[in-house]
Amino acid sequence: MNQPSPQLSAGCCHTFAQLLSSTRRGARLARLLSVTQLREWGAPQNITERAELVVAELAANAALHGRVPGRSFRLTLVFDPPAGRLRVEVTDARGELYPQVPPPQAASGVPRTSGYGLSLVAALADHWDTVPHPPGGKTVRAVLCAPPGAR
Numbered sequence: 001m002n003q004p005s006p007q008l009s010a011g012c013c014h015t016f017a018q019l020l021s022s023t024r025r026g027a028r029l030a031r032l033l034s035v036t037q038l039r040e041w042g043a044p045q046n047i048t049e050r051a052e053l054v055v056a057e058l059a060a061n062a063a064l065h066g067r068v069p070g071r072s073f074r075l076t077l078v079f080d081p082p083a084g085r086l087r088v089e090v091t092d093a094r095g096e097l098y099p100q101v102p103p104p105q106a107a108s109g110v111p112r113t114s115g116y117g118l119s120l121v122a123a124l125a126d127h128w129d130t131v132p133h134p135p136g137g138k139t140v141r142a143v144l145c146a147p148p149g150a151r
Contacts, residue, residue, distance in 0.1 A: 066092025084146030
């Protein structure tokens with residue numbers, strides 16, 4: 001028998017969504033808008049600081065690797081104050097390219113000069129993953145939780 005899904009109480013979560021150009025300027029704007037919005041919502045400093053770096057990296061990846069000419073990327077923030085949890089989503093048009101955290105060092109023993117961004121996201125986020133976004137894109141999601149004393 002079908003049962004209704006649980007509903008969030010009204011006013012429980014704050015949501016922000018914005019389409020941005022798939023450019024370096026769009027990625028920078030995503031970071032700035034995120035920080036401004038989280039401060040307006042009164043998000044804990046721990047979440048705001050980590051979110052700034054996570055959004056910067058995911059937006060830069062969307063502009064660099066997820067770019068399709070003429071298509072924007074979307075930034076979505078969902079903040080749940082009682083739970084002290086923020087979900088960051090960045091959706092781009094390149095569904096065939098999924099991000100992966102590279103191994104720590106190339107097999108040749110030569111240190112990498114790039115590719116540390118997703119390692120940073122993995123270190124700062126409590127969880128992150130990538131899901132398809134029909135018809136042909138993908139959404140990279142990261143969840144950041146405030147420590148219990150910071151809520």
